[in-house]
Amino acid sequence: MPDTQTSSGAKALQTYSAPSRLKVGGAARLSADEMVSLSKAREGRWQPGLADQPLHSEIFASAGDGSGVGVALALARDALKLSGENTDHIADAHDGRQVLWVQDSRAAQRSGRPYAQGFPEELRERLIYAEAKAVEDVLFALEEGLRCRDLACVIGEVSGNPRALDFTASRRLSLTAEKHGVPLWLVRLDAAPELSSARMRWRAGCAPSLRPLLNRDAPGAPAWKAELFRARSHAPGEWILSNDDGRLQARRRGFKQAANTQNHGDMVRPTFGRSLAAFSRA
Amino acid sequence: MAIWFARLSVDRWRLSLGREARGCEEGEGADALPTVLITETAHGPRIEAANAAGHASGARPGMMLADARTVCPDIQTAPADPAGDLDFLEKLALWSQRWGPWSALDPPDGVLVDITAAAHLFGGERRLLADVEAAFARRKLMTRAAIAPTAGAAWALAHYGPARAILAQQESGAQRLADLPAAALRLDTDVLTILRRLGLKRLGDLANIAAGAINREEAAARDAIHRRFRNRKSPSANPLIRLDQLLGRVPEPLLPVVPQHAPMVQRRVIEPIRHRSLLDQVLADLARDMVRELEGRGEGARRLELGMWRVDGEVQVRTLELASATREASHITRLFADRLEGVDAGFGIETVRLHASWAEPLALSQGDVEQAAERHGTSLNALIDRLSVRLGAQAVRRPVPFASHLPERAQRWQPPMEPPPVPPPGTQASAPVCERPIKLLDRAEPIAVLYASPDGLPQRFRWRGNVYEVMRVEGPERIAPEWWRERSTARLRDYYRIEDSEGRRYWIYRHGLDGDGRGGAPDWYLQGIFA
Numbered sequence: 001m002p003d004t005q006t007s008s009g010a011k012a013l014q015t016y017s018a019p020s021r022l023k024v025g026g027a028a029r030l031s032a033d034e035m036v037s038l039s040k041a042r043e044g045r046w047q048p049g050l051a052d053q054p055l056h057s058e059i060f061a062s063a064g065d066g067s068g069v070g071v072a073l074a075l076a077r078d079a080l081k082l083s084g085e086n087t088d089h090i091a092d093a094h095d096g097r098q099v100l101w102v103q104d105s106r107a108a109q110r111s112g113r114p115y116a117q118g119f120p121e122e123l124r125e126r127l128i129y130a131e132a133k134a135v136e137d138v139l140f141a142l143e144e145g146l147r148c149r150d151l152a153c154v155i156g157e158v159s160g161n162p163r164a165l166d167f168t169a170s171r172r173l174s175l176t177a178e179k180h181g182v183p184l185w186l187v188r189l190d191a192a193p194e195l196s197s198a199r200m201r202w203r204a205g206c207a208p209s210l211r212p213l214l215n216r217d218a219p220g221a222p223a224w225k226a227e228l229f230r231a232r233s234h235a236p237g238e239w240i241l242s243n244d245d246g247r248l249q250a251r252r253r254g255f256k257q258a259a260n261t262q263n264h265g266d267m268v269r270p271t272f273g274r275s276l277a278a279f280s281r282a
Numbered sequence: 283m284a285i286w287f288a289r290l291s292v293d294r295w296r297l298s299l300g301r302e303a304r305g306c307e308e309g310e311g312a313d314a315l316p317t318v319l320i321t322e323t324a325h326g327p328r329i330e331a332a333n334a335a336g337h338a339s340g341a342r343p344g345m346m347l348a349d350a351r352t353v354c355p356d357i358q359t360a361p362a363d364p365a366g367d368l369d370f371l372e373k374l375a376l377w378s379q380r381w382g383p384w385s386a387l388d389p390p391d392g393v394l395v396d397i398t399a400a401a402h403l404f405g406g407e408r409r410l411l412a413d414v415e416a417a418f419a420r421r422k423l424m425t426r427a428a429i430a431p432t433a434g435a436a437w438a439l440a441h442y443g444p445a446r447a448i449l450a451q452q453e454s455g456a457q458r459l460a461d462l463p464a465a466a467l468r469l470d471t472d473v474l475t476i477l478r479r480l481g482l483k484r485l486g487d488l489a490n491i492a493a494g495a496i497n498r499e500e501a502a503a504r505d506a507i508h509r510r511f512r513n514r515k516s517p518s519a520n521p522l523i524r525l526d527q528l529l530g531r532v533p534e535p536l537l538p539v540v541p542q543h544a545p546m547v548q549r550r551v552i553e554p555i556r557h558r559s560l561l562d563q564v565l566a567d568l569a570r571d572m573v574r575e576l577e578g579r580g581e582g583a584r585r586l587e588l589g590m591w592r593v594d595g596e597v598q599v600r601t602l603e604l605a606s607a608t609r610e611a612s613h614i615t616r617l618f619a620d621r622l623e624g625v626d627a628g629f630g631i632e633t634v635r636l637h638a639s640w641a642e643p644l645a646l647s648q649g650d651v652e653q654a655a656e657r658h659g660t661s662l663n664a665l666i667d668r669l670s671v672r673l674g675a676q677a678v679r680r681p682v683p684f685a686s687h688l689p690e691r692a693q694r695w696q697p698p699m700e701p702p703p704v705p706p707p708g709t710q711a712s713a714p715v716c717e718r719p720i721k722l723l724d725r726a727e728p729i730a731v732l733y734a735s736p737d738g739l740p741q742r743f744r745w746r747g748n749v750y751e752v753m754r755v756e757g758p759e760r761i762a763p764e765w766w767r768e769r770s771t772a773r774l775r776d777y778y779r780i781e782d783s784e785g786r787r788y789w790i791y792r793h794g795l796d797g798d799g800r801g802g803a804p805d806w807y808l809q810g811i812f813a
Binding site for chain 2: 064065066067069070073074098100108109111112113114115116117118119125127128129130131132137140141144145147148149150151180182205206207208209215217218219222223225
C-alpha cells in the first residue's frame with residue numbers, strides 16, 4: 001500500500017513527527033495509516049471517559065457561582081475513576097490517595113472555602129486544604145503537590161489575573177505535572193484567558209439543573225455549561241455537563257430539553273424526544 | 283535496696299555552701315549555726331527542713347518560722363529548693379546504678395535500687411551496704427540503706443529499722459517488721475491518722491488483723507478494716523494494699539530512671555561565617571551528621587533546633603517541626619533553608635549546633651526497593667512539611683466532621699496528618715439528609731430578598747450588587763439554634779436551596795421568623811454555593 005501512494009502529501013505525512021504523548025522521543029515517525037487513525041482520533045470530539053486525559057487543565061469561571069469548582073471536580077472524578085479502573089481491577093476498588101486543594105485568600109473570601117459535607121462521598125475524607133495569601137505561594141503549593149506521588153490530583157483556585165501566574169509559571173506547572181503524572185485542575189475565577197500552557201482550557205458556567213422526578217420545582221442534580229476553547233488533542237466544542245448517577249454525562253448544546261431529566265434508579269426514565277438515533281449521535 | 287537520704291535538702295544546702303567556703307563539714311562553719319530552709323506560704327514562711335543545730339534548738343519541719351523564732355531568736359534562714367532537690371535526687375538515682383542494673387526514684391528523698399543477683403559482686407549484702415554508706419559519706423550525704431526482698435520492706439527498714447538492716451529472702455518479713463510503726467507503710471497522713479485512732483500503731487497489729495482471724499473478735503476487726511478501706515484503690519491510701527506489697531503478695535511496679543540523651547551535633551568553624559552559602563554548607567554537613575546519629579539509634583527527628591552562636595555574643599535559634607519522623611538529610615536541609623531567610627549573622631557565626639529535641643522510633647528501611655518511587659516524587663509527609671514551612675502550620679489542614687447541626691460548626695479543621703476524630707458512640711451519622719453546598723462562605727453575607735409573604739418562598743434577591751431571579755426553590759430546611767450552648771434569643775434558620783434563571787445554585791437562609799419575639803423582621807443571608 002505505501003508503494004502505490006506516492007503523492008507528495010503522503011510523503012509529507014510519512015515524515016511528519018507527531019508531537020504526541022503516545023510515542024515519546026524524537027524518532028517517533030508515524031506511518032501514513034497510523035497517521036490517519038490518529039487524525040481521526042484527534043478529529044473526534046472530546047467526550048467523558050477518554051483514556052488520554054490531560055494533566056494540566058484550566059477552567060475559567062465566575063467567582064459568584066460554583067460552576068468552576070463543579071466542572072473541575074466533575075472532570076477530576078471522571079479522570080480518577082478512569083485511572084482507578086485502568087491500574088488495578090481487584091485491589092484498587094477504593095482509591096485512598098489524598099486530594100490537595102489550594103486556594104488563594106482572595107478566592108477563599110470571594111467564593112468560599114470547601115465544605116466537606118457537600119463533597120462527593122469518596123472525596124470527603126481525602127481532602128487536604130491549603131490556603132496561601134500570595135499567588136507565588138499558591139504556585140509553590142501547586143508545584144509541590146504535583147511532585148508528590150501520594151496525591152490523586154491537585155485542584156487549585158486562583159482569583160483574577162495575577163502577574164505571577166504568567167506563561168512561564170503555567171509552563172512550569174505543565175512540565176511538573178507531566179513529569180510526575182499527577183493531574184492538575186486550576187480554576188481561574190473572574191480571569192481573562194491569557195497565554196497559558198494548559199493542555200485543555202475550559203470556560204465554565206452554570207446551566208439549569210436536571211429536573212428531579214419527585215419535586216419538579218426543586219433544583220436537581222447540577223449541570224454546567226462547559227466550553228472547551230483550547231485543547232491540544234481535541235476540537236473545541238461546547239457541552240452541557242452533568243454528573244448524573246455517578247458518571248459524567250456530556251450533551252451537545254441545543255439538545256432537546258425533554259432529555260434533561262434526572263435519572264432515578266429504579267424509576268422509568270421518560271424516553272420521549274430521545275430516540276435511539278439521538279442516543280447514538282450523542 | 284532502699285537508700286534514704288535522711289536530710290537531703292539540708293545536705294544539699296551545706297554542700298552548696300561548702301563550694302564557696304571550701305569544705306563546710308557537718309556542724310562547722312555556717313552549719314554550726316541553727317539554720318532552717320523555708321518556703322513562702324500563704325500564712326508566712328514555713329520550715330521545710332532544719333540542720334542539726336536548728337533541730338537541737340527546737341525547729342521542726344512543718345513549723346512556722348515565726349514560731350521557731352520565738353523558741354530560738356537567732357535562727358538563720360535559707361530558701362528551700364524542692365525542684366533542685368528532685369533534680370539532685372535524679373542524679374543520685376542514676377549514680378546509684380553502680381550497685382544494680384536499674385534504679386527508681388522515691389521522692390522526695392529516697393532511691394530504690396534493684397540489686398537482685400548483684401550483691402555478690404560487692405562481697406555480699408553486708409559489704410554492699412557498707413560500700414553504699416562509705417560512698418555517700420565521701421560525698422558528705424547522710425544516708426540510711428537497707429536491703430529486703432521487696433521495695434516496700436526495704437523502704438520500711440531504711441526509714442524505721444535498725445541501721446544497715448538486711449532482710450534475707452528466707453526470713454519471714456512479717457515477723458521482722460512487726461515492730462515497725464504504721465508509718466513504715468508509706469501511707470498518706472490522713473490514713474495514718476485513721477490508723478492511729480483505730481489503735482493500730484505497729485505493723486504487727488495490722489498484719490494480724492489483715493492476715494487471718496484467730497477468734498471472732500479479730501474476724502470482726504478484719505471485716506471492719508476491709509470495709510473501711512474498700513473504696514481506696516490507690517496504694518498510698520490503703521494500708522492493706524501497702525501491707526501486701528511489703529510482704530510481696532501483690533506486685534509493686536516501679537518506674538526506673540533511664541538516662542535520655544537527645545541527639546545533638548555541632549560544628550565550630552575557624553573563620554566566622556558571614557555568608558549564607560557557607561551557612562548552607564555547614565547546615566548540610568550537620569544534617570548529614572544528624573542523620574547518621576539518628577540512624578544509629580533507629581530514630582527519626584520530629585523537632586529540630588538549629589542554634590547559631592555569633593561572635594558578638596548572641597544566639598539565634600530556628601526550630602522546625604516535622605509532620606512525621608524523618609531521617610533524610612536533603613529534606614531537613616531544604617526545610618531549614620526556608621527558615622534561614624532572616625538570620626542576622628552580625629560579625630559572624632562561629633558555632634552551629636543542631637539538636638533533635640523530639641525524636642521518635644523510625645525503623646531502618648531498605649533504600650533500593652523504593653528507589654524508583656523516590657525518584658518519582660516526594661512522599662505525602664514531605665509535602666506537608668514543605669507546605670507548612672512555607673505557608674505556615676495553620677494554612678495546611680484537613681476538614682473533619684463535627685457533631686453539630688449548624689453548618690458552619692459542623693466542619694472543623696485539624697492538622698492533615700492527624701488521624702480523623704472518632705465520633706463518640708451514640709452520635710448519628712455525620713452526613714446530613716439534605717444536600718449541602720460544596721463551598722461555604724466564611725461569613726454568611728446579608729442579601730435583600732423579595733418574597734410574596736414573610737414566611738413564603740423567596741422570589742428574587744440581591745447579592746453583591748446583582749439581582750437574581752429565583753426559578754426553582756426547595757425548602758425550608760429548618761435548623762434550630764443549639765439551645766444548650768446559645769442564648770435564648772438566638773433565632774432559628776430556614777434554609778432554602780435555590781436556583782436562579784441562569785442555573786446558579788445557592789444556599790440561603792432566613793434568620794428567624796416573623797413574630798417569633800426575638801427581634802424584628804427576619805434577615806436573609808446567603809451562606810453557601812452549590813456546585
